[in-house]
Amino acid sequence: MEVLLFGISKELMGQQVLSLPVDSKIANVLELKRWILNQYPEMGNLNSFAIAVDQEYADDETPVSGNQEIALIPPVSGG
Amino acid sequence: MKKITLVDQINLNEVYSWLQDPAAGGINLFIGNVRNHAQGKAVVKLEFEGYKPMALREMEKLAAAAMEKWPIKKLLMVHALGSKQIGEPVVVIGTATAHRKDAFEASRFLIDELKNKVPIWKKEYFADQTVWVNAHP
Numbered sequence: 363m364e365v366l367l368f369g370i371s372k373e374l375m376g377q378q379v380l381s382l383p384v385d386s387k388i389a390n391v392l393e394l395k396r397w398i399l400n401q402y403p404e405m406g407n408l409n410s411f412a413i414a415v416d417q418e419y420a421d422d423e424t425p426v427s428g429n430q431e432i433a434l435i436p437p438v439s440g441g
Numbered sequence: 442m443k444k445i446t447l448v449d450q451i452n453l454n455e456v457y458s459w460l461q462d463p464a465a466g467g468i469n470l471f472i473g474n475v476r477n478h479a480q481g482k483a484v485v486k487l488e489f490e491g492y493k494p495m496a497l498r499e500m501e502k503l504a505a506a507a508m509e510k511w512p513i514k515k516l517l518m519v520h521a522l523g524s525k526q527i528g529e530p531v532v533v534i535g536t537a538t539a540h541r542k543d544a545f546e547a548s549r550f551l552i553d554e555l556k557n558k559v560p561i562w563k564k565e566y567f568a569d570q571t572v573w574v575n576a577h578p
Contacts, residue, residue, distance in 0.1 A: 368492050369562030370573035409578055414560070417495040433492055433560075439574035440489065440496075440520060440561030441473050441532045441552060 363388065363426065365398075366433040371411065374404050380434070391415070392422035398434065409437045443508065443516040445500045447493055451521050451530040460535045462514040467541035469548045473532035475525045479574075485566045487525045492560040496520070499559045503551055511547040513538055518551060520561055 365380040388394050391413045412435040500518045517535035534551045538544040563574045
């Protein structure tokens with residue numbers, strides 16, 4: 363599973379795309395968020411972050427898998 | 442009719458021309474510019490990054506919601522990405538309606554919601570540091 367990174371998360375995690383190990387057994391958004399916070403504790407300093415699945419904001423229960431487009435959305439600041 | 446785009450540079454003449462409509466008595470144009478200061482410090486420049494396909498989808502959703510709520514003849518949302526200098530326009534919201542009240546209200550809704558939801562990120566460059574806006578408490 364891969365996760366697209368943007369803005370500050372790209373800098374904090376030092377890469378453009380996060381590749382999750384095959385054995386990470388992540389089934390939904392909540393598990394993905396927990397895995398990210400565990401691997402990259404500095405992400406916990408952000409105001410918040412969201413996960414988008416196939417270009418839609420996803421809630422914690424949304425299932426995730428390797429054939430979807432998954433993105434980490436740090437606090438937005440457009441406009 | 443609506444037009445939603447992400448561009449390198451905003452052309453205000455083009456934007457205004459596109460919004461013209463013989464049935465519209467009011468055209469409301471909100472232009473967000475690069476400000477020269479933030480948190481009391483001088484800003485040198487800004488950089489905008491976007492998750493383009495999702496940003497466009499979210500902008501489309503906001504436009505559809507606005508067109509359902511207000512009788513809009515024309516609606517335009519344009520956001521610039523990349524490096525922006527002080528004074529440059531970075532976002533434009535345009536609404537053309539028969540009467541001004543609807544244009545004001547719809548534009549206000551669109552810019553407020555864009556700032557809340559659309560996946561675009563602003564990085565402020567100061568003389569001594571850079572800051573991703575809104576990232577930290």
